[in-house]
Amino acid sequence: MANLKIVVGGHFGAGKTTLIKGISHVRPVLTEAKLSGLGDDKEYYPNKTTTTVGAEWGKLSIGNLALHMFGIPGQSRFSFIWDSIGVGTKGYIFLIDSTKPELWEDTMEQIDFFMERHPAPFIIAANKQDLPDAKSLDEIKKAFGDYNVPIILISALKNINTQELIKKLLEEMVKHGKQTK
Structure with a gap:
């Protein structure tokens, strides 16, 4: 079985933890903590009570592939761990909250960070499409x-x-030759 590291990034509140919890075939390891009040935690999501403070992990098995999904904290104050998480990444999913375009620049900064240091194929997931x-x-x-x-x-x-x-x-990874290297 080929083990592939996938990083799930995106701005604060984009839905990274929710995605990993929803698609993982095993019980995910989560690193959520109560919001501290630092930064803009409550400005855009007044009802949000937790935030990711470390790397989260879930696993998705498809055929002979094991996708190890690593969620990163969306707030830039936790960016000191991004570089370590990026090592060995074969693909990225960058989430955005489709209802909060004012936060998309934060996701673009993550994309630029990872593509400069640990380039790999990526796609953008425009989340929260169920909202009006x-x-x-x-x-x-x-x-x-x-x-x-x-x-x-x-x-x-x-x-x-x-x-x-x-x-x-996976199609993007195959297209760019990153599926099993």
Whole structure:
């Protein structure tokens, strides 16, 4: 069985933990802690009570592949661990909250960080598409078009298009020769 490291990134509140919990075939290891009040924790998500403070892990088995999903903290104050998590990564999923375009720049900073230090194929998951104020694919493509990567509309909470997301990431990895190296 081939073990592949996949990093799940994205801005604070994008849904990384929810995605890993929803697609993992094993009980995920989570590193959530109560919000501390530092930074902009409550500005965009006033009802959110926890945040990821370390690497989270889940595993998804597909045929002879074991995808080890590592979720990273979305807040830049935890960026000191990003470099360590990026080592050996074969692919990335970067999530955005489709209802919060004002936070997308944070995800773009993560993309740029990882592509500079640990380049690998990636896709963008436009999460929270089940909400009425979610931005359209065209609006999201306009913001992320410079990256020229697939954008998949999902709802991690309702498990909508999450299998398509994984399939598309694997296609990108095969396309770029990163599937088993």
